[in-house]
Amino acid sequence: MPGTFPHLATTTADVAVYRILDANLDRAREGLRVLEDWCRFGLNQEDLTENLKHLRQSLAHWHTPDLRAARDTPGDRGTQLSHPDEEQRHSLSDVLQVNFCRVQEALRVLEEYGKLYQPAMATACKHLRYQIYSLESDLLGHQRQHQLRQAHTYLVTAPQDNLLTVVEAALQGGLPLVQYRDKHTDDGLRLQRAQVLKDLCHRYGALFLVNDRVDLALAVDADGVHLGQQDLPLATARQLLGSHRIIGCSTTNPEEMQRAIQAGADYIGVGPVFATPTKPDKAAAGLDYVRYAAEHATVPWFAIGGIDADNLDQVIQAGARRVAVVRAIMQAEAPALSSQFFETTLTRQSLLSVSA
């Protein structure tokens, strides 16, 4: 086989290799276009869009007429094959992940068969594959920040028997962000629960964060962690988690807020707004602190502590557009309706204040 290329496919094996290269160039370019369009229209991310476009054009350079000429769509037995998994996508992140896989697989095939065609093409595809790996984590980081900015309701879980049922119901109600908070369970069980919750959240396109524990967050590949003033310093967590994961930080007063933002928190908790049995030892910071956050916070912030459907309006009047709750969803009779209520009320309010 080596030496028979380039450029005219003469044997049956040559033609088959040309068809493989042609199909995989198409596959990789289509996958790149899917990713590029989300960076352009969804994330408004110029650098990523530019990078993906550049990769797509580098591949187009190898898609020569002799490879296209080998195409035989009617004779391709593979066009009818499809897997049920290909027919549905659960979320935007799912679409992105599937297409990254598609591009990486196609590039690998191009690298292997390209060695029989033109070694320079194989080398180029290998380099492109490495670039795609780093673009993938960049894009994932931007996607997480985008989802965080879009989120208005944040469920902080409580350890209870119906944990999974409640969280799933809340996700069905449109909940975009979940924090697994569980102070006393054994680590083995915590790890299992965190894994199950993460899979569940991602199936519904929601972000999943872990309270306190950077190690657990890494172990289950969570979207990030939430740290309080007594937890690991933010800089240490950032070193461990990298720049693509979310780190949130609790704050109770303006000094803590400034410090958290300075240290690079992606979002902050602002509270407790009201005294709450979920955190009985922490005195309420009150609505004044919510008003302060509305004026001064430069990162997304979530009012937390004692918030429910009855007092939500007061919190909104004080300037909050995002809230985090435990009991209002974990103990709700209908968690789906409760999360739907918070998310629609806060989203509407947020849209109204942008257009005002």
Ligand SMILES: Cc1ncc(COP(=O)(O)OP(=O)(O)O)c(N)n1
């Ligand atoms: C969104 C959010 N805000 C604040 C907290 C409280 O964090 P912390 O002060 O570390 O207290 P514990 O939750 O760890 O008891 C939070 N978890 N989430």
Ligand SMILES: Cc1nc(C(=O)O)sc1CCOP(=O)(O)O
């Ligand atoms: C976990 C937590 N952190 C708070 C803070 O202000 O830092 S308040 C809080 C508990 C919030 O629970 P509920 O919604 O049931 O009142």
Ligand SMILES: [Mg+2]
């Ligand atoms: Mg903590």
